[in-house]
Amino acid sequence: MLEVSHLNVFHGESQAIRDVSFRVGNCESVAIMGRNGMGKTTLLKSLIGMLPSRSGSIRVESQELAGSPSHQRVLKGLAFVPQGRMIFSQLSVEENILVGLRHPQRTVPEYIYRFFPVLAEMKSRRGGNLSGGQQQMLAIARALVTDPKVLILDEPTEGIQPSIIKDIARVLNLLRVERQIAIVVSEQVLSFALDLADRFLVIDRGRIVHDEARAQLDQEKVKSFLTI
Template sequence: MSAVPMLAVTGLHGWYGKSHILQGIDLAVGDGELVALLGRNGVGKTTTMRAVAGILGRAEGEVRLAGEPVLGLPSHAIARRGLSLVPEHRGIFATLTVEENLTLAARRGSPWPVARIWELFPALAARRRTAGGKLSGGEQQMLAIGRALVTGPRLLLLDEPTEGLAPVIVDQLVAILGGLKATGLSILLVEQSLAVCTAVADRLAILDTGRIVWTGNGAALAAAEDVRARHLTLEHA
């Protein structure tokens, strides 16, 4: 693992209008590391993702991608530097086919060409000519991840990828995330399921009232009953 983290966030503040949501986030994702960000609804997890990706209206502090400062750059410039975000609501083009969604996003020289996405997601290959809006929820999530991968990211941000999905699909996504991590891809994951987080994450960080209040591995969190009771919800069971 490189001494320079793929993502380094220091003293990050963020606002929605006059609401001060992020109040000094310090967070790092190492090269090839998967870090899960947990916390109750409304504490700033998605806001953190948006600030890192350059799509939050107002943010202050420091965000570095592979050592290079990116806070304040437009989102497309951050994306060109190797960051890709899969938003909570997936954001696929409903009227375009699966293949069109992928080819539209694909970048020349990406280590994840469309042919590799077919191998990763055989279900998508079978439905390559189907409109994105006609896919199941699990297939749409696979397409959203595939579309992010074809851009060739060094850092992948995933916001609530298992939300609303059947357990069998969640299990498939857990296996896929483990496989992506094994390729050396750095991943920041926002996820409600503690079981998913502990299955795939190298480290977990808990966010509460706009700050990181706890970090550690899955075993440490399992032993920290007081931390779970104070900062997490039943959804994290």
């Protein structure tokens, strides 16, 4: 589904991502974990094309995306939910979702409101008037209507209360089965990642230093990478 090979990304003269390679299978969910400043956001932004890669390959179903602008990567199957959500605060819930539609129809797909009923209840409300958890649901919904093959989420639990975090993990698990999408999520909250991910990658100083399936996961070892 998604294959990243020998990816290198620089900030000016400083190398932020160092020879990163990993693969995400069909309907698989992969958590990329690490402390702040270790390269999680940089890696995800380079996948969607918000940051250029110096070298390496990014493929979705054998289509090469490295070097392509972000909008072409979306057309080829990537969708991105940024850290901080970045919804349009002055637009209504429904208008925010419609912004993401890549097809001519101007109606919200049925499954969006089925998975996020609170958005249906608040579809006429301004995005800026929603709670943090509701805004995160809205950001996910906006990404989903692009019909992605791979959904990328950057720190989705940031600023959200624990009960909503559980709901978001549950919905994402249902969505990836029904919509046949893979998920790549950067995260620091291990409990959320355990609810969602099939596999765990740990990034440290721009390198993948640990890769383990959930069934064999050594939680204490992962926690040691997340603490200072």
